[in-house]
Amino acid sequence: MVPLMCLKSMFQIDYRQFAQHFVMNSEVRSGTASAIADLREDEEDVYFSSYGHYGIHEEMIKDKVRTESYRDFIYQNSHIFKDKIVLDVGCGTGILSMFAAKAGAKQVIAVDQSEILYQAMDIVRLNGFKDTISLIKGRIEEVDLPVEKVDIIISEWMGYFLLFESMLDSVIYARDMYLAEGGSVYPDICTINLVAVGDLSKHADRFAFWDDVYGFRMSCMKKAVIPEAVVEVVDASTLISEACLIKVLLYSLNKNSQESRHKIRDSSSLFIVNSTFIDCLCQNSCVPFSVSPL
Template sequence: MQSGGDYSNGFHGEVEKQLPGLSSFGRAKRRSRGVAHDPRGGLTNGVRVSDQLGEQKPLETQKSPPPCTDFDVAYFHSYAHVGIHEEMIKDRARTETYKEAIMQHQSFIQGKVVVDVGCGTGILSIFCAQAGAKRVYAVDASDIAVQANEVVKANGLSDKVIVLHGRVEDVEIDEEVDVIISEWMGYMLLYESMLGSVITARDRWLKPGGLILPSHATLYMAPVSHPDRYSHSIDFWRNVYGIDMSAMMQLAKQCAFEEPSVESISGENVLTWPEVVKHIDCQTVKIQELDSVTARYKFKSMMRAPMHGFGFWFDVEFSEPASSPAKTTSATSVDGGSSSMSPSREGNQKKRSNPSDALVLSTSPEAPPTHWQQTIVYFYDPIDVEQDQVIEGSVTLSQSKENRRFMNIHLEYSSAGRSFVKESVMR
């Protein structure tokens, strides 16, 4: 996925406009939505499934879905490329955790109806069918749905997995469902705005008390120091084969740090305990909440080091609804604990009744690596911080008016009497 955009970095409260930027080191990872096929093995596009199954009564009439824009079409088209799906499936932490979550919640899935939102190649739908699902609606708006349908047929599951080709906002499923599963997370959790389609599926079809996997998500941030990255991109120009090319440094900063960067860092790069930017309960979150997310933070540096920017990562948690009469006791976390690397500050803790009961997929710097890596918003110039120095401010993440799948990032931060602002667009 590429991130980027126009943003500014000011000092002492002033906002300094920057030059238009070039793309960063981000890799394309875009998400498809909505698809289904008919139970006789054919791909279904925009039909009422109940007309084929002949056993469900229509649900309440829904209000008109949002229009499919040219940006949406381009987004769906990007997911027709097999390379994106190969990258995601080869992410063992991701794929094996989803498979484990399905088997762990088999009692909720066996004999039940499931919707897979943004099914891609259909692998999660097949996992659900293998877990005993009565019927799985595999919904995807990308043309990868054609291949998903062939994969389903090749595995002899056409009687259980119905591939629907279309947006989840547009396809019709005229029965309530027991389970929604989706791998909706983008870089920095909210990039691509796919969670909105999961919410739409929930509001259209999920039975009261139904299961959503994952059930919760938490986005974290923390100040980071990354001198090797800065040296590689910027200090290199000070002396190039004995030639002073420092005149290139300002342009190099623009090109390297104008856009958020998707890359891997380690726990050693993190200067403080992280704080929570947003905790999401997939059972209750509203689409309107995702239009703009603002959080205030106050960090205290654990060491003396140059601060090069802020890092962002996330957890997702797989747990049954709070109203469930029985809790699973065999769950394990893929990283042995919370991605926050330590207990979060009081008031920012994830809302778990018992953390040991939750299966967690983490993209923390200290967790097993995933294709999401971490997202770093770099400053153009580092800030030297001392041990115990306070860094405080606010972050706002909002859907871009240009394209709702883009994300605006507005950072305000101050330390040692100096104030800064940085704005960027993750494209």
């Protein structure tokens, strides 16, 4: 393991491809695709099918930091939602739609392509919101809404490395197509950060393991294992650098602008103050919500 004092990173790739490569170790293609490039038909089917399974929705709802941040923002800023028409893009179980309805929204339109929408219909009825929340199955780009314009768009579109779940383009489409003048999209600002991580125990478990596997040498596996991303929660004590901000996404993002192509062109440096090895780069996506009245 070579001591490193400074790591410099140059990013010049498409956001979605970067995020997908980070998580899936897939090939990164160059080009000027949109923020969330169109999925191939088979990929799209797999993507939406995955959200028809209940486990992924249970995992998201049990993420208390994420779910309670949405809840607290909506409840503590109920004056924003009172008597407004709200569009929930990718509603899943309808949790955000119900937050908005409980905060006083006049009408909530919840759209989702996956089969979970049928469960959301039952959930909405069970909680007494069937007269406030309308649920529509389909892609936001293809469905017909019962209104021409909405006052607010909410969406829980963030995924691994912020952009991996391929929904940002849908949110931008909904904004450009349905948001009334003076309307709002929440969340309206997101950041992507990188930080260096060094964890000796995990390193040994993941890499040294291959030196002796039930009495057999499999060290050649290390070359295959090292490039693969690991999605997990890391202990704060394993961080060996300051977080490095590499991109900020704003509500004003224009799908047709050069900026919306989301090329990461920043030359970012992570300075390591202690002489140690860098096990991996850990991504941190920050979506700040104000829980104070706006």
